[in-house]
Amino acid sequence: MRKISLVxxxxxxxxxxxxxxxxxxxxxxxxxxxxxxxxEAQDGIxxxxxxxxxxxxxxxxxxxxxxxxxxxxxxxxxxxxxxxFSIRRARFAVKAQxxxxxxxxxxxxxxxxMFELKDAIIRYTGLDNWQFQMGNFKEIFSxxxxxxxxxxxxxxxxMVCSALAPSRSxxxxxxxxxxxxxxxxxxxxxxxxxxxxxxYVTDKSKGAGPDEGLSYxxxxxxxxxxxxxxxxxxxxxAGSWRNPKTTDExxxxxxxxCRNSTNINRKKYLDTDEFEYDHNLLYTGELAxxxxxxxxxxxxxxxxxxxxxxxxxxxxxxxxxxxYLLFGGTQRYDSAGAKFTxxxxxxxxxxxxxxxxxxxLDLNAGGGxxxxxxxxxxxxxxxxxxxxxxxxxxxxxxxxxxxxxxKGNKFYVGTIDGKERTKIPSAVIETGSAAxxxxxxxxxxxxxxx
Numbered sequence: 001m002r003k004i005s006l007v008x009x010x011x012x013x014x015x016x017x018x019x020x021x022x023x024x025x026x027x028x029x030x031x032x033x034x035x036x037x038x039x040e041a042q043d044g045i046x047x048x049x050x051x052x053x054x055x056x057x058x059x060x061x062x063x064x065x066x067x068x069x070x071x072x073x074x075x076x077x078x079x080x081x082x083x084x085f086s087i088r089r090a091r092f093a094v095k096a097q098x099x100x101x102x103x104x105x106x107x108x109x110x111x112x113x114m115f116e117l118k119d120a121i122i123r124y125t126g127l128d129n130w131q132f133q134m135g136n137f138k139e140i141f142s143x144x145x146x147x148x149x150x151x152x153x154x155x156x157x158x159m160v161c162s163a164l165a166p167s168r169s170x171x172x173x174x175x176x177x178x179x180x181x182x183x184x185x186x187x188x189x190x191x192x193x194x195x196x197x198x199x200y201v202t203d204k205s206k207g208a209g210p211d212e213g214l215s216y217x218x219x220x221x222x223x224x225x226x227x228x229x230x231x232x233x234x235x236x237x238a239g240s241w242r243n244p245k246t247t248d249e250x251x252x253x254x255x256x257x258c259r260n261s262t263n264i265n266r267k268k269y270l271d272t273d274e275f276e277y278d279h280n281l282l283y284t285g286e287l288a289x290x291x292x293x294x295x296x297x298x299x300x301x302x303x304x305x306x307x308x309x310x311x312x313x314x315x316x317x318x319x320x321x322x323x324y325l326l327f328g329g330t331q332r333y334d335s336a337g338a339k340f341t342x343x344x345x346x347x348x349x350x351x352x353x354x355x356x357x358x359x360x361l362d363l364n365a366g367g368g369x370x371x372x373x374x375x376x377x378x379x380x381x382x383x384x385x386x387x388x389x390x391x392x393x394x395x396x397x398x399x400x401x402x403x404x405x406x407k408g409n410k411f412y413v414g415t416i417d418g419k420e421r422t423k424i425p426s427a428v429i430e431t432g433s434a435a436x437x438x439x440x441x442x443x444x445x446x447x448x449x450x
Contacts, residue, residue: 035050035051035052035054035056036050036051036052037049037050037051037056038051042059043387043388044386044387044388044449044450045059045060045061045450046059046060047059054099055097055098055099055100056096056097056098056099057096057097058094058095058096058097059094059095059096060092060093060094060095060450061091061093061094061095061107061449062091062092062093062449062450063089063090063091063149063150063447063448063449063450064087064089064090064091064447064448065087065088065089065090065149065445065446065447066085066086066087066088066445066446066447067085067086067087067088067155067263067264067443067444067445068083068084068085068086068264068443068444069083069084069262069264069265069441069442069443069444070083070441070442070443071083071265071439071440071441072439072440072442073438073439073440074437074438074439075437075438077412077414077415077421078411078412078421078437078439079267079411079412079437081265081267081439082264082265083264084264085264086111086112086263086264087111087112088111088155088263088445089109089111089149090109090110090111091107091108091109091110091118092107092108092110093105093106093107093108093118093119094106095107100125100126101124101125101126102122102123102124102125102126103121103122103123103124103125104121104122104123105119105120105121105123106119106120106121107119107120117136117192118136118168119135119136119137119138119168120135120136120137121133121134121135121136121137122134122135129176129177129178130174130175130176131173131174131175131176131177132172132173132174132175133172133173133175134171134172134173135170135171136168136169136170136171136192137168137171137173138166138167138168139166139167139168139169139171139186139188139215139217139240140173140175140184140186140217140219140238140338141165141166141217141219141238141240141282141284142161142165142166142238142284142286142299142301143234143236143286143288143297143299143338143339143340144157144158144161144165144297144299145157145161145165145166145167146337146338146339147339147340148339148341150342150390150447150449151340151341151342151343153295153321153323153353153355153357153380153382154261154321154355154357154378154380154392154394155261155262155380155392155394155443155445156261156262156263157261158261158299158317158319158321158357158359158361158376159258159259159260159261159270159317159319159359159360159361159374159376160299160301160316160317160318160319160359160360160361161301162258162259162261163256163257163258163270163315163317163361163363164256164282164301164302164303164315164317165282165284165301166188166215166217166240166242166282167191168191169188169189169190169191169192169215170188170189170190170191170192171186171187171188171189171215172186172187172188173185173186173187174186177335177336177338179226179227180222180223180224180226180335181220181221181222181223182219182220182221182222182223182236182335182336182338183218183219183220183221184217184218184219184220184338185216185217185218186215186216186217186218187214187215187216187217188214188215188217189212189213189214189215189245190212190213190245190246191245210244210246210251210252211243211246212245212246213242213243213244213245213246214243215240215241215242215243216240216241217238217239217240217241218238218239218240219236219237219238219338220236220237220238221234221235221236221286221338222235222236223235223333223335223338225289226335229330230291230292230330231289231290231291231292232289232290232333232335233287233288233289234286234287234288234289234333234338235286235287236284236285236286236287236288236338237283237284237285237286238283238284238286239281239282239283239284240280240281240282240283241279241280241281242279242280242281242282243279244277244278244279252276252277253274253275253276253277254274254275254277254280254305255271255272255273255274255275255407256270256271256272256303256315256363256371257270257271257272257363257371257407258270258361260374260376260396260398260400260441261359261376261378261396261398262396262441262443264443265441267406267411268406268407269372269374269400269404269405269406269411269437270361270363270371270372270373270374270400270404271363271371271372271406271407271410272315272363272365272369272371273371273407273408275307275313276307276308277305277306277307277308278306278307278308279305279306280303280304280305280306281303281304281305281306282301282302282303283301283302283303284299284300284301284302285299285300286298286299287299288340290331290332290333290340291331292330292331293324293325293326293328293329293330293331293346294322294323294324294325294331295322295323295324295331295340296320296321296322296323297319297320297321297322298318298319298320299318299319300316300317300318301316301317301318302314302315302316302317303315303316313365313367313369314365314366315362315363315365315371316361316362317359317360317361317362318359318360319357319358319359319360320357320358320359321355321356321357321358321359322355322356322357323353323354323355323356323380323382324353324354324355325343325345325346325351325352325353326351326352326353326354327345327346327347327350327351327352328346328347328351329343329344329345329346329347329351329353329384330343330344330346331343331344332344342387343384345384345386345387349385350383350384350385350386351383351384352381352382352383352384353380353381353382353384354379354380354381355378355379355380355381355382356378356379356380357376357377357378357380358375358376358377358378359375359376359378360373360374360375360376361373361374364401364403370403370425371403371404372400372401372403372404372405373400373401373403373404374398374399374400374401374404375398375399376396376397376398376399377396377397377399378394378395378396378397379394379395379396380392380393380394380395381393381394387449388448388449388450389447389448389449390445390446390447391444391445391446391447392443392444392445392447393442393443393444394441394442394443394444395440395441395442396440396441396443397438397439397440397441398437398438398439398440398441399436399438400413400436400437400438401435401436402414402425402428402435402436403425403436404436404437405423405424405425409423409424410423411423411437412437413425413428413435413436413437414427414428414429414435414436415428415429416428416429417429
């Protein structure tokens with residue numbers, strides 16, 4: 001009898017004790033609710049999600065891209081172009097859906113041992129068809145710039161995107177998407193990628209104290225076939241009014257430059273050097289689409305830079321590119337983001353995509369002002385081993401004009417008498433290929449996403 005009474009006493013005591021043990025507090029002494037999680041792999045991505053109805057989930061989104069490139073065929077008088085290897089991207093991101101309305105993300109890059117902030121996002125989706133976000137992220141302007149680097153058809157984006165299209169900056173974004181309509185408005189400030197950019201901003205604030213500079217960017221896309229699996233179109237236009245930024249080393253000046261669609265050869269043949277300006281007007285028109293395994297894009301982009309005296313300089317570029325999945329795969333388009341996404345492979349062992357691209361960039365504004373122009377012709381072969389591993393092989397021929405001599409006559413661009421080389425475009429005698437650096441490139445990338 002005594003034993004039975006003791007058992008009942010222990011049970012009576014253990015009940016409240018168990019309830020007390022379930023109460024938990026965070027490191028700030030606040031009582032917290034407990035929501036058990038379950039782990040799952042979504043196409044190879046580790047996701048922890050709530051077992052209840054809170055809608056909470058958190059996941060990691062990582063990427064490694066290792067590149068190598070070999071250059072050949074440059075003129076004897078040209079500066080040597082070095083072959084090499086690079087960790088193009090080593091990305092680590094943590095993403096979380098806090099509940100059905102709120103989303104947060106931190107994304108960073110540690111390629112080649114250097115830290116760079118990519119995305120730092122706070123997003124609200126509580127209104128039907130609307131999305132609002134604050135933080136550091138890509139401006140919604142260029143389809144190629146907005147495409148994730150994991151889904152690019154070529155190893156590097158076209159030159160015009162590198163030179164003219166805006167990338168990430170701190171700002172606010174409002175996005176509307178319903179059926180075939182995609183519309184976006186963004187107000188953006190500074191580009192904050194690493195220590196150098198932030199130092200420029202703080203030094204300006206401590207010194208002269210100019211405004212950090214705002215940009216106003218709008219985009220509209222019409223998407224016939226938005227609800228189709230095997231085909232769709234992207235008909236888009238965007239514009240951006242851009243004021244001087246304090247992330248520039250010298251406030252009130254701007255510079256446009258890029259490499260020949262390569263990252264390992266660090267030479268920027270196309271370069272306007274810095275010049276004073278009042279504001280920029282950037283604009284683009286886009287036509288893209290897909291049909292089963294075929295995907296293509298045609299884009300024109302221009303920039304009108306207004307100088308302090310009211311005159312202007314005009315820069316522009318364009319590209320045409322297409323790719324086809326050879327073994328029954330299907331191209332995919334993300335209508336909510338107005339960009340292409342991961343392909344659907346046609347075979348269990350993967351799929352192969354054959355790609356071609358022709359592109360042009362002109363930074364010669366006329367009136368005696370020249371930053372150089374170039375054409376590039378590329379072929380690509382992409383092997384999608386699975387949804388996370390891809391191998392890319394690119395061949396490209398680069399054709400720079402004689403004005404493409406880098407910042408401040410940095411590179412040789414031809415010969416004076418067929419023998420003596422020169423960095424001065426006006427001194428070059430154009431005889432056949434003896435004007436402008438022309439060369440071939442073969443590049444390869446190994447990529448894994450996890």
